[in-house]
Every structure is written in structure tokens, then in C-alpha cells.
Amino acid sequence: MGKSVKIKDLLKPALFHQISGDESALEREVFVPEMNRPGFELAGFFKHTDFRRIILFGEKEISFVKEMSKESQLACFSKLANDETPCIIIAKGYSCPEILKNIAIKRNFPIFETTQATGRVSIDLTGTLDEALAAETLMHGVFLNIYGKGVVIRGDSGIGKSEIALELIKRGHFLIADDAIELYHIGQGIVGRAPEVLRNLLEIRGIGVIDVSKMFGVASVLPKDHVDLIIQLERWLPSREYTRIGMEEDDVMEEILGIQIPKIVVPVTGGRSMSAIIEAAVMNMQLKDSGFDSSKEFVNRILDNIKSKSS
Incomplete structure (x- = not known):
């Protein structure tokens, strides 16, 4: 197994508010430095998804989720919030979709909300992970x-x-x-x-x-x-x-x-x-x-x- 960074060491409470998952959920490890903006996954395409990446929701993703049916959300979020995915981050001050939050609570899966801009979160975390996993x-x-x-x-x-x-x-x-x-x-x-x-x-x-x-x-x-x-x-x-x-x-x-x-x-x-x-x-x-x-x-x-x- 290669180098990794634990979620608890990567996301600081001052910037990222945890809304699901307990202390043990923060022991999940990140092995790759790239972020995943799940546009294709929300549309139902999972063929080449690398679940080792942190999933980042921004304004476009949240807007797309609002257009999805409850059945589609349930099917999609059940695949995203799995044992391999390190965590999900909801950026730009948006609230986590209720269906996703319920799934995460049942599975002890970590989801975080932040007021930071989506691009800033992606740049900062990618830079930090790129150095830590180099x-x-x-x-x-x-x-x-x-x-x-x-x-x-x-x-x-x-x-x-x-x-x-x-x-x-x-x-x-x-x-x-x-x-x-x-x-x-x-x-x-x-x-x-x-x-x-x-x-x-x-x-x-x-x-x-x-x-x-x-x-x-x-x-x-x-x-x-x-x-x-x-x-x-x-x-x-x-x-x-x-x-x-x-x-x-x-x-x-x-x-x-x-x-x-x-x-x-x-x-x-x-x-x-x-x-x-x-x-x-x-x-x-x-x-x-x-x-x-x-x-x-x-x-x-x-x-x-x-x-x-x-x-």
C-alpha cells in the first residue's frame, strides 16, 4: 500500500464542518491527490469512476441534484457513499442533500460542509495531497x-x-x-x-x-x-x-x-x-x-x- 493521509489530518474543523460520521469515520485514508467533481456520476455514469478520490460538490452539482428524482438520488448517493470513497465535501455554503445525509448517517460515512469556494477547496486540497502523497x-x-x-x-x-x-x-x-x-x-x-x-x-x-x-x-x-x-x-x-x-x-x-x-x-x-x-x-x-x-x-x-x- 502506498502513502496516505487520514481525513482527520487533512480537513481542519475551523474550515470544514462535519455533519455525518463519528470519530472512527475520520480514520478513512486518502491515497490519491485528485478531487472528483461528480457530474457524470450524478447523471448515472459510473464506468470509470475512481472511488479513491474525495468527492466535491459545488454549485453546479447541487443545482443538478435539485433536478433529480428521489429515486435517482437514492441510487446515485448509495454508490457514492461507499467504503472506498474517503469523504464528500459540500462547498460554497450549500447544505448537504437530505437523502445523501441520511445514507451517510446510516453508513457512518463522513460528509463535510464548508463556506469556501469550490475552486479554492479543490486547489488547496489537491496541493496539500500532492505534497503529502508525493x-x-x-x-x-x-x-x-x-x-x-x-x-x-x-x-x-x-x-x-x-x-x-x-x-x-x-x-x-x-x-x-x-x-x-x-x-x-x-x-x-x-x-x-x-x-x-x-x-x-x-x-x-x-x-x-x-x-x-x-x-x-x-x-x-x-x-x-x-x-x-x-x-x-x-x-x-x-x-x-x-x-x-x-x-x-x-x-x-x-x-x-x-x-x-x-x-x-x-x-x-x-x-x-x-x-x-x-x-x-x-x-x-x-x-x-x-x-x-x-x-x-x-x-x-x-x-x-x-x-x-x-x-
Whole structure:
């Protein structure tokens, strides 16, 4: 069985008024993040209904119910209020149809009413469930926000990831996670954060663990961010060819939970300011995102120079 969220942990009493079902009914679990607006079901079409979804009634559904006969309501609501459906929510201040309420009371099925707009309920609950039920994995490295981009810095143990992160924090960038990064597939991207026990902490060899939020202020840390770039630090090998112009190979990508993330390999050697190099890599990425590629511009200049000399 996959991840789930219990109804009692999802719907807060301040926003959702429970009109049926006791405490045990709130133990029902939600396994999928999507909402079900039951238009087809009210019309009698149940062929592809996924009963694992929360059912949400808005103005259109309530208006349709008023046009239904009592027999049709009884047949439809008996199918909707089943053991697999987590709950039903009636939005926009409307009252629950009496037939549905009676069925729910007999079956100890949870129904909630709320004054919130239907669209707002759908957006808020879908976002909450999408994050809570997201596929996840754990990655070793340091995660920072640099110039507005979520950057994961990876490399062998002892290569200096945390020390580079410390320098970047001193330059005004933000720490999200050190050593272990929890990664979640949310929406169309990957979101990373620190495990609770490591939040705001940075380990520096020779010093120990420091609390970045205490040392540099609460504005120096972020709770989470989207992963936009992976920078892989490697020890410099004279025998290996590294990117110099930027046109030597196609863009390198790394797949995380089914999402392709841009990746840059940066060699580490004495005398190189790694924090400045990483800043430059992020700024160059931002330029590419805006449509300007410095490597292509350099190649074009060379070609133009050759043409001018040959003419």
C-alpha cells in the first residue's frame, strides 16, 4: 500500500464542518491527490469512476441534484457513499442533500460542509495531497538557493561541499539542506528539503555542526525549494577532458523520480574559487533560460571573424 493521509489530518474543523460520521469515520485514508467533481456520476455514469478520490460538490452539482428524482438520488448517493470513497465535501455554503445525509448517517460515512469556494477547496486540497502523497527519494549532497535557483551540489565525501556551501551562504545565498536531501516529485518538478533532524544545520570538518539560522540569521535559510540544477564536483584528473567552451557535448541531464534535471560537472583543484565558479554556472544557466548562450555567441564570433578574413 502506498502513502496516505487520514481525513482527520487533512480537513481542519475551523474550515470544514462535519455533519455525518463519528470519530472512527475520520480514520478513512486518502491515497490519491485528485478531487472528483461528480457530474457524470450524478447523471448515472459510473464506468470509470475512481472511488479513491474525495468527492466535491459545488454549485453546479447541487443545482443538478435539485433536478433529480428521489429515486435517482437514492441510487446515485448509495454508490457514492461507499467504503472506498474517503469523504464528500459540500462547498460554497450549500447544505448537504437530505437523502445523501441520511445514507451517510446510516453508513457512518463522513460528509463535510464548508463556506469556501469550490475552486479554492479543490486547489488547496489537491496541493496539500500532492505534497503529502508525493513519490520521494533521498540524495546525498548540499542544497542551496543561488540567485533564485535551487542547486544541489554533489561530490565525494571530503571534497569540500559543506565548505563551499558556507562560503556561498556568506555571499548571501540560502541553505536548504546539508548532507541529506529529501526529494519529492510534486507537480511537474522536484522539490527538496532537509530532514527535520538536520534542518538549518551545516557540518564543517574541524569545527563541527553549526546552526546557520543562528549564525547568519533566519533569512539565510529556506525550508524547501524546487531543484533546478545539479552540480557534480569531481577531483581534477589531468588525463580527463573537461568542458572548456561549452559546445563539446549535449546538455547533461540526470533523472530524479522521472524528472530530467540539468547537470554540470565541475573539476575541483587547488587555487580555484569554487563558490565563484558555482555562482557563474548558475548565472550562465539563467542566461540560457532567457535565450542567450555564451558558448554559441563565442563560436559565432569566431565564424564571423573567419568570414571577414576570407572575404
